[in-house]
Amino acid sequence: MSQPITRVNRLERELHLRQLQVRRLLQMTQAINNNVSAEDLFQMYRAFLRQELGVNEMALFVRENDRDEEWRLAISLGLDNVELPEGTDYSQELMDLKRAVNIDEPDHPLFRHFEHVVPVLHKERPIAFILIGSFSDEDDMYERVQIITTISNVIAVAIENKRLFRRQLEQERLEADLDLGAKVQHMLIPKDLPANDFYELSAIYRPKLGVGGDYFDFREFTDGKLVFCIGDFTGKGVSAALLMANFQANFHTLIRKRTDLHDFVAEINESVYRITNGERFVTFFVAEYDRVAHQLRYVNAGHPPAVLVSENSFQLLDKGTTVLGSIETLPMLEVGVVDLPPQALIVTYTDGLTDLQSVAGEMFEEEILHQFARRQYYRSAQVFNENLLARLEDFRQEMSYPDDLTILTCRIFGE
Known part of the structure; x- marks a missing residue:
């Protein structure tokens, strides 16, 4: 049982x-x-x-x-x-x-x-x-x-x-963030660059994700002076675009005061620091061309040195200070002064250029750019950039751009 x-x-x-x-x-x-x-x-x-x-x-x-x-x-x-x-x-x-x-x-x-x-x-x-x-x-x-x-x-x-x-949802928010950042940044980047009998500006601008941290700008004055700049902000998306928008507003406000470049850079550093409290920074290069004196004054704030090349000379524009926004008061600040040759080419760029790699793993090192600029110094700014972009495309082949790429070239025609 x-x-x-x-x-x-x-x-x-x-x-x-x-x-x-x-x-x-x-x-x-x-x-x-x-x-x-x-x-x-x-x-x-x-x-x-x-x-x-x-x-x-x-x-x-x-x-x-x-x-x-x-x-x-x-x-x-x-x-x-x-x-x-x-x-x-x-x-x-x-x-x-x-x-x-x-x-x-x-x-x-x-x-x-x-x-x-x-x-x-x-x-x-x-x-x-x-x-x-x-x-x-x-x-x-x-x-x-x-x-x-x-x-x-x-x-x-x-x-x-x-x-x-x-x-x-995070992906959608990221895409919305990038889209908004791209729209903001699109409004900040100059569309029409000056070209006259005295100077010409031309730019290559390729953000990696539609919105990046690269920035360039310029300002012309009635007394014949031209101020142009290039920068690279930390961060991406809306946060970088908003910081860039604030920086652009400060750039135009402060540059209109017509103070010396030394005071201008010191003030714009303080404005960036007030916003970021040292948590974000920007590498920055700014130059002022005086066509009457045929002289270039510049400050390099932790940015890749600009290249100044003419028929008989080659110079790296590396005098300046540290990056902007990391500390409230810059510890040292030197303004570089160059008496220009009759005609010259000035090439500024962000590190997306030198980060570029070939299929073989070689880097597009600064020396490659320097040699290219020596051979192409007599070109107009636009033709120089077109030739440089073709050189980059040939160098990278199917390799992608690793970062934002910005090149701002200034051709000085002189007398």
């Missing part, structure tokens, strides 16, 4: 477990449909395992990001008093577990607390790993593990979908 009773009891237990599974699946599904937070889902999952399935130890690892090798412990049971080694990464060991298996590693700092591991797959990629320890009731352990696997799959897929949704 005892055998039929044992069989009935076993069937009753199996039925009870299946009812628990169906009921909990329904609750989980309703919670997911109601957009319950990931933390609340984890707590429901944890309570179910502990209270209804009698799990003593459990750990659920979920993917941290799109790279499979990075995982985080989302929730655990029975590990409150366990001291795991800090800074230990179990990612590779988890990735080696391709299917549900029993664990027998008594000396492992993590695995020794568990008896089973179940990988959760989504589109054939692991999105979670469940480590299961002992049960308070060892009866029907196989069925319990199966139920845990089913529930865990539901939870893990829901969490993965939430993560993918958050990533989509």
Whole structure:
């Protein structure tokens, strides 16, 4: 008579477990449909395992990001008093577990607390790993593990979908940020550059992501002076565009005061520092051409040195100061002064030029630009830039531009 009773009891237990599974699946599904937070889902999952399935130890690892090798412990049971080694990464060991298996590693700092591991797959990629320890009731352990696997799959897929949704929102926000930044920056970059009998400006401007940190500008005065500048701001997107907008406003406001370049650069540094508190900075080159005196005054603030080349001379314009905005008061500031030859070419650029690489891994080093400028110094600014751009395209071939690229060339015609 005892055998039929044992069989009935076993069937009753199996039925009870299946009812628990169906009921909990329904609750989980309703919670997911109601957009319950990931933390609340984890707590429901944890309570179910502990209270209804009698799990003593459990750990659920979920993917941290799109790279499979990075995982985080989302929730655990029975590990409150366990001291795991800090800074230990179990990612590779988890990735080696391709299917549900029993664990027998008594000396492992993590695995020794568990008896089973179940990988959760989504589109054939692991999105979670469940480590299961002992049960308070060892009866029907196989069925319990199966139920845990089913529930865990539901939870893990829901969490993965939430993560993918958050990533989509972040991507959309990033795209909106870049779009807004590009529109702001488009309004800041000069469209029409001066060209007359005395001087000519020409620019190459290629932001890497549609909106970058490069900036150039100019200002002409009725007394025949021309001020032109180029800069490279830290940061991207709207934050860089807004900083650039503020910088441009300060540039035009301060340059209209017609103060000496020394005072102008000191004041514009203070304006950048007030906005950024030293957390952002800009490399900057500014030059003032006096066509009456045929003289160039300039300040280089941590920027790649501009190139001044003529028929018989070559010079790097490197006098100046440190980057702008990193400290409130510049520690030193020197204004460079150059008496120009009858005709000259001045080439300014951002570091996106010298960061360019060829297919062979060679860099477009400064010396390549210097040699090119020596050969092309007699060209107009526009033709020089066209030839330089063709040289860059030939150099990089199918390699992409690693950063924003800006080149501002000034051709001085003199008398």
